Structures are given as structure tokens and as C-alpha cells.
Amino acid sequence: MARRKLHHYQFNEGADNVIQAGKPLYSGIKGKWNELYFENSNPIVVELACGKGEYTVGLGKVFSDKNFVGMDIKGDRIARGSALASELNLTNVAFLRGGIQYSHEFFEEKELSEIWLIHPDPQVRDRDENKRLTNPTFLEKYAGFLKTKGIFCLKTDSSFLFEYSLDSLAKCGHFNILEFTDDLYQSQLLDEHFGVKTHYEGIFTSKGHTIKYIKAEVVNMH
Numbered sequence: 001m002a003r004r005k006l007h008h009y010q011f012n013e014g015a016d017n018v019i020q021a022g023k024p025l026y027s028g029i030k031g032k033w034n035e036l037y038f039e040n041s042n043p044i045v046v047e048l049a050c051g052k053g054e055y056t057v058g059l060g061k062v063f064s065d066k067n068f069v070g071m072d073i074k075g076d077r078i079a080r081g082s083a084l085a086s087e088l089n090l091t092n093v094a095f096l097r098g099g100i101q102y103s104h105e106f107f108e109e110k111e112l113s114e115i116w117l118i119h120p121d122p123q124v125r126d127r128d129e130n131k132r133l134t135n136p137t138f139l140e141k142y143a144g145f146l147k148t149k150g151i152f153c154l155k156t157d158s159s160f161l162f163e164y165s166l167d168s169l170a171k172c173g174h175f176n177i178l179e180f181t182d183d184l185y186q187s188q189l190l191d192e193h194f195g196v197k198t199h200y201e202g203i204f205t206s207k208g209h210t211i212k213y214i215k216a217e218v219v220n221m222h
């Protein structure tokens, strides 16, 4: 393992707010986030593909009455969010290292109140649709994890992913699209983001890309 990767792996090993392979909670957390990790009954919000976890930490600061879990496959990115959450003493924030395709191993049906997906890779090639995080298979999973009326939010700079996701959400039959905009920064919906800007959003906005946003709720699932 490269030295930098090893450093982050070891950091995550010692971080109480990171759950990753090899730790006791990794195989027993499904359905038990409230009981075993947060030790309260507050609603759980998951940020998928969280990168450095700006939303997980940012919203965690704003909503002390909700629990936040940032999930990503990359340990070095999660380590950044974990360190910041510890520095800020955010006991309502955790990070999970894992692939979203295996998220059913970590979240129980109806366990979550909200899922945020912020600037996932658009995966524009047809042959990569299976990796696109708003494809019908992923949406079916997310709808299952969410409570009735649970919220799913997507932010992207990609017009392709925005259009694809609107279509995918409408067709899958489990979601009702509540709000959407193809220019979040010119929309009142920006208030729902509490000034949180992720690493990738900083890159996209500095290049002049507009940010698109979709908010949907679960219906017809359970």
C-alpha cells in the first residue's frame, strides 16, 4: 500500500467516527445505527459518495437533532471529514467506508430519513450505466432504505446526469419529485443547502458550470 494510503487507512483505523472493514460495527451496524452508534432515536441522514464529507459535517453542525453518515469508497477522503467532525466534537456524525453497491449490507429497510447524493460521477458512457448512482437499481435500493416520505436529494453539474436522474426517478415509481432546478445558485432552493459547498462543487462553479438540484420523496414503496 502506498505510504499516503497507508497513513489514511491507519488514521481511519483509530478514528472512532469511521466504520470500515475490520472494525466490530462493520458487520453488525445494519438496522442498528441508532442503537449501536448514535445511541439516540434521531432521524438518520446519509450522504452517499460523500468524498471529504462536506455535507455530512456541514449539515451535522446545523442539525444537532439529526444523525449523519457519510459513505464513500475512498478512505483518504473520508479521513478528512472524520478529522473535521472530531475537531468540531460532532457526536452526530459518522463515516462509513464502502461501496454503495453494497449499501444493503449497512442499511435496513426504512432505516433512513434522508439520502443526499452530491456530485456523483455522471458515468456518461452507456456501458457504465451500471455504475451511475441514480440508475433504476440504485434508486430501488435508496427507496427501500428510506421511510415513507423520506427524502432523496441529488446535486450535479452534469446536464446529462440531471436529465437522466429526473427520468429515472419519474419512471421508477417509488419517488415523487418535489422540486428541481437547473440553476441552483439562481434559485430560492439554495437556502436548503446552508452555504455548504463541496470540494467538487468548488471546482465546478469556478469553471462557470451551473449546479442542478433535484429533491424527491418516497411514495409507493412499503
Ligand SMILES: C[S@@+](CC[C@H](N)C(=O)[O-])C[C@H]1O[C@@H](n2cnc3c(N)ncnc32)[C@H](O)[C@@H]1O
Residues within 6 Å of the ligand: 049, 050, 051, 052, 071, 072, 073, 074, 077, 098, 099, 100, 101, 118, 119, 120, 121, 198, 199, 200, 201
Ligand atoms: C466526483 S466525487 C464527489 C465527492 C463529493 N460528493 C464532492 O462533491 O466533492 C465522487 C465520489 O464518489 C465516490 N464513489 C463513486 N462511486 C462510488 C461507489 N460505488 N461507492 C462509494 N463511493 C463511490 C468516489 O470515491 C468520490 O469520492
